[in-house]
Amino acid sequence: MRTAVVLLVLLGCCLTGVQLQNEERESKQLTTQPDIWAELNKLRDMVVEQRVELAVTKSELGAAKLELGATKTELGATKTEMAEVKRQNEALRDMVMEQRVELADMEARLQTSESQVAELQTENKERPKVAFSAALTDAGHVGPFNTDTTLNYAKVFTNIGNHYNPTTGIFTAPVKGVYYFRFTDFVRSSGHGGVYLHKNGQIIMIGGYWRAEGPENYTSNAVVLQLEVGDHIYARLHSNHQVYDDNLNRSTFSGFLLFPM
Ligand SMILES: *[C@@H]1O[C@H](CO)[C@@H](O)[C@H](O)[C@H]1NC(C)=O
């Protein structure tokens, strides 16, 4: 009996011990469990927060990417514009260069023209001006004489340069050149008209007729001559011929320099 009691007591003790142990364990579990949950909650919260942050960052990144894209596009457009501006600048520069060359050419030509004008002005200034024209006399008949006689055209219309001498009737060439001379002589009444143009004592041409009868009482002739400086030109009345002049200036002698040589 005693043994049974002891056994019962021991069993009771054992059961109590196990129960105590279980209780202890349970109480331990009760004290540690809330911490884990809190931690988990914290962690979850953190994860959620970071997710949100990540989403924000992602969207920011997206925006930044978009901006970058826009900026890139703008940059591209700017680059194209710059290239166009550069091209235009180069074209302008080329034009300016061309115009500079043209301008230089024109300046050179202008200078040449100016110096040519100056030369021409000098030439024109220095160019001898020679012209004369004179009528014979108011005295009526001249001649006939026994010998050939130089006609002295005394009524001067023009005598530029004074190279025609109205007291001798002789023109003296002042420069080497080409000259033009002409004379017209009138014969009144029945007479032999005959006037010769002379150069340095040699007959160049004649204007004349015999027995001036009818309406053809005028004679004239003209010539272009190349003369040396000092050459003499004059008209001579042939011996036994005659010429007539009065205040109507019927008989004249003229000449001028065409151009120097
Ligand atoms: C021309 O000569 C003729 C004859 O010599 C004369 O009758 C006539 O009047 C002259 N003519 C003139 C315009 O003098």
Ligand SMILES: *[C@@H]1O[C@H](CO)[C@@H](O)[C@H](O)[C@H]1NC(C)=O
């Ligand atoms: C003839 O010439 C002189 C100049 O020498 C001039 O005075 C006169 O008027 C002229 N006569 C005529 C009719 O033209």
